[in-house]
Amino acid sequence: MIHYPTIPICIKLIFPFIRDRMAKREPVPQYEFEREGMKKLESTLELMKRSNYSPSLAKAAYLFCSVIDGHHFSNGNKRLAVALLTYFLLINGRDIHVPYIAELQRQMRRVFPRLEWEHIDAFSRAEEYFFYHLALVIADRNQKGNLSFSQEQKMVRTLLRYITR
Template sequence: MKYPSLTICEQLIFPYIRDRMATEEPAPDYKYETNGTKRLDAVFQLMKRSDYKGVFGKAAYMFCSVIDSHHFSNGNKRLAVTLLVYVLLVNGYQIHAPNMEVMRQELNNAFPKLKWQNIQSFNRPHEYFFYHLALIIADRAQKGKMTFTQEQVAVKNLLEVVAVNES
């Protein structure tokens, strides 16, 4: 399995977020928030442990950790989504979200308290999917009484729906 690193973040992930995902709200200059980068690096090291099984288990741990731990002053959800997509793509998975209704139903099944938002700026079902998944993980009211482990399992199960192995 290929893992993200701080070097990948500094060379690819952080600039991508700044250039492509900061039109509505500015992204922080992540690399200068040293406490955040240290904590992010710790997440990258922990996701390598055998406690987290397979690409989806490790990716779910990373995604939930980045959002729940709020490593940076802003942009944690954007960072988590970008890292999640990166991990899936570099490990041979393609994002496949057939249509909006399927994605909405999958999210509602995993998180019954989901408050769906209709946002016109998204063009593809997977964009809505990842946006809402990040919102849910960040919002205790939408997660309900889920533990961190339960969040990870729900995210892992959802990744099995939207990520298809290219091999």
């Protein structure tokens, strides 16, 4: 059985986590007070339950790409996508493991050849680099190229297979 994020989980867990842990350099909105964004997010969370997004990594890729590409909120969409993706993977029993930053860089560049790798002093773990760069590349047409939404999801699924067990 697949477990899904919900609006109540977002309000009680995801949004506070983002504000507490992911808003150091740039503030995030009060997601729950942006009505249009909440409607779009609710729609995304429902659509990911469809059987055409199967297995769970396809659902994870859909969720991640939809939140970033959909620009549901005034700010903080990439951080929301990362938090929701991480939550979805973990509640569905996936272990997240990225052994080496250099290997991660190679894998990500294999999938996204235009990837612009950034060194971030605040990061110490390869997983942080993975989620950061995956969100950036999906949000930046210069780095991802002219991929369709389904191609984009396929690329994300490929990388999720690499980092999950």
